[in-house]
Amino acid sequence: MPVLPLRVLVLEDHHFQRTIAVNLLKQLGCDTVLAAANGAQALRTLHEVGPVDIVLCDLHMEGMDGLEFLQRAKNAGLVRSVIINSSLTEDVRRAARKLVPLLGGVLLGDVSKPLEINAIEPLLRHYLKEASTYQNVSACSIAIGAEDVRLAMAHQQMETYFQPKVDLRSGDVTGVEALARWNHPFSGLVSPAVFMPAVESCNLLNELFFAQLEDGMKLQREALKRGCFLNVAFNVQPIQLTNVTWALEVKSRLASHGLSGAGLTFELAENGLMEASSACLENLVRLRMLGCRLSIDDFGVGFCSLQRLCQLPFNEIKLDGEFVRTLDREPYCRAVVVSTLALGKALGMTVVVKGIEAQRQHEQLLDLGCTQGQGFLFALPMSCEPLLDWIEARSK
Structure with a gap:
């Protein structure tokens, strides 16, 4: 499979779900796949290695939840777009989809757990197609x-x-x-x-x-x-x-x-x-x-x-x-x-x-x-x- 020029962070507090997501993204050919078990760890990782194109983000976690992480990461210029990956009820996820753009993020999509290849692959392709029409906003200094x-x-x-x-x-x-x-x-x-x-x-x-x-x-x-x-x-x-x-x-x-x-x-x-x-x-x-x-x-x-x-x-x-x-x-x-x-x-x-x-x-x-x-x-x-x-x- 060809390499996709994407840097992706998986933010997921459940070890098994996190492993599935990382392996699936690697299977799809993502160039760089990072992982974190909580928002604080994710922020430390991004400050060390730099911004990512996409964060695959759980919402409900102990400590710093997904929404707080997204707000902090976006303010620091560390995340360019978001895919919500949550087991929360549909009405809560629907509200979260409205909230992400208000926090300054670009929402690529919302996928349920367990993560499936036919749900995530079109969203990665969408990001690449969008990026192909103009330079990424975060890359323009x-x-x-x-x-x-x-x-x-x-x-x-x-x-x-x-x-x-x-x-x-x-x-x-x-x-x-x-x-x-x-x-x-x-x-x-x-x-x-x-x-x-x-x-x-x-x-x-x-x-x-x-x-x-x-x-x-x-x-x-x-x-x-x-x-x-x-x-x-x-x-x-x-x-x-x-x-x-x-x-x-x-x-x-x-x-x-x-x-x-x-x-x-x-x-x-x-x-x-x-x-x-x-x-x-x-x-x-x-x-x-x-x-x-x-x-x-x-x-x-x-x-x-x-x-x-x-x-x-x-x-x-x-x-x-x-x-x-x-x-x-x-x-x-x-x-x-x-x-x-x-x-x-x-x-x-x-x-x-x-x-x-x-x-x-x-x-x-x-x-x-x-x-x-x-x-x-x-x-x-x-x-x-x-x-x-x-x-x-x-x-x-």
Whole structure:
């Protein structure tokens, strides 16, 4: 088996379970596998040998429990991502899955005991695929400030990558989502998690967005030359829509490129809908009047009320990938997918499912009636030319 370039720490207080996990990770080819019986020992180990890519972490332990360890390790920059491995009840683990990101961690997944190879291997592959699209956030030591971001934009270092959305039945590409990447001259492709806080704090969201919009429209025009109509989706935050002329600027850009609003989708995270002001609503209505689609992103993990959902002019629901990762072993995930599909049908809204990474997930979603999806199973984010070549090759 090929070596996986991964450093993994197993934090497990039960000797037998710890031995199983270590042997399984070595069997999968992980380059370095460390082990600790408690949180304090794990911290000492990481301070001695340096950070790990993944910690396979039990939660309930004597002394320093898994949650305290994760908080301390993350604050010290010693852990890049987390896989929960616990025998706690599902409701407690579900709450812990919500807590890990709040502690500053990246949650790869949640697997039950005893650990099984078919549960852990897809999560390791996911980490490697994600890492392949940009440098690991923890590995990037550059300090990001307003001037850095402005210079990056001025020198066209901010690039737009596109991840396809597909018809789950036919495999046809139904659109793409535009994603920002910083092609740093020294650090390579840098994740938005590194530079977006600076973009937001320096009020550069619109500058970045309209640069992405230009890239998306150029992609559309090139796709049309190749006989392909391509809808492009962009992530937008409510604060951008507080300027009542925002949608009018979009209209102007469409006119200058000779394109229709039907080729654009704007995605707003569900949490953001709580902040939607009258100016925001006005812009959303104008976008719909232009023929653009509006999508509620990360649906199911935010706090938007159904009343708010019905008040706003959306025509797409994008279900968060969390509900797909454990679809085959957690009944509540299946119930959420089924309920969201029913809600979408009742409201006349398309439902797109994110985070599809395995063929089994694809098959299960088809069985449930899902028709639109996105995820690494189909394609990683790509720049313009590779994307067009990929689409062209699929259509032959």
